[in-house]
Amino acid sequence: MAGGSRKQVRFPDAQRDISAWEGTPDTPQTLSPAYRLAFDDPDFLCRPELRPVRLQLELLKPELTLAEMGIDSTVVLFGGARIPDPEHKEKARTETLKDLSRYYDEAREFARLCTRHCVEAQGRELMVVTGGGPGVMEAGSRGAAEAGGKSISLNIVLPHEQAPNRYATPELCFNFHYFAIRKMHFLMRAKAITVFPGGFGTLDELFETLTLVQTGRMEPLPILLFGREFWEKIVNWEALADAGTISDSDLDLFTFVDTAAEAWDVLRTWKKPERAA
Structure with missing residues (x-):
């Protein structure tokens, strides 16, 4: 091919075949569910046996979108709805x-600080990512929007709190069925994790992150816990170390902060710890 810049397409794409199928005359054969294209058949895709395929699709859809948009790194805001x-x-x-409502404002301000940097980096670095719901998640989306930038929202289908908050960036608002895949996306591009006061979901996200870093399954990164008083009341960290169920050095995996400015300073000056020989 001249110039070699255009990719040659040998086969029709999937969308063209869907359009062709929609124009097929109605007959007993074409109206049968068996005749539907497999990738355009919701009933087939939702079968229990297709769970591995659905897991892969939930992994791929956000990953391809974020890669196409050139987003290299994120800052995660976990916290209570x-x-x-x-x-x-x-x-x-x-x-x-x-x-605890003061942490709504701190999350909002921290998101603004991160997003200012992200805007300067043409949207590639330190983009804020939240769960897309209310509470701390809304504050993160809101702060990013107020700074003139975008944010990523990783929503999940729940009996309540389903709708994304009104500050979420529409083209970066994803919806999930699987908690496990959603948590992977939180961490895949994370350059820092911030954890605000929250409930079971926040604790789950925090302790999975700590476990992955502690066991070496994820590279170390800043893990910032907003609200020392809250977290030391909720978790007796020292008791875990005293009991020997964690190492004393595991207490260094996270840092307590109380304000957005303090968290931003820690993030900017943080250095990856050297591995023991």
Whole structure:
């Protein structure tokens, strides 16, 4: 081919075959479910036996999109969906939640700081990624939007909290069926993990991250826990070390911070620890 710049297409693409199939005359044969193209047959794709294929699709769809957009690194914001915007904290069901509302503002400000850097890097570095829901997730999406940038949202189908928050970037808002694949996407491009007060989901995300780093299955990175008072009340970290169920050095895997400015300073100055000989 002249110039060699265009890829030769030998076979029709899938979309063309779907269009051709839609124009097929209705007959007993063509109306049968058996006749549908396998990749255009929702009933077939949702069969229990096709779970391995669905797992692969959930891994591939966001990965291909983020790669095509040139996003190299992210900063993850984990945190509770129930942490209220301070403007509406009086609606919170406990006094503790009202007090924790200050972390909504800290998440919002931290997302702004990260996004300013991301915008300067043409959207390639330190893009904020959240779970796409309310609470801390909304604060992260909101701060990114206020800084004039984009954010990634990794939503999941739940009986509640399904809809993405209104600040999520539409073209970077993904929906998942599998928690495991969703958690992989949180970590695949992560340059830092920030964890705000939260519940079971936040604890799950935190401890999976710590386990992967502790066991060497993931490279070390800054893991910043917002709110020392909250986290030391929820988890007796020292007791784990004293009992010998974790090493004393495992307590160095994470850093407590209380403000967005403090977290940003830690992120900017963090150096990867040297491996023991």
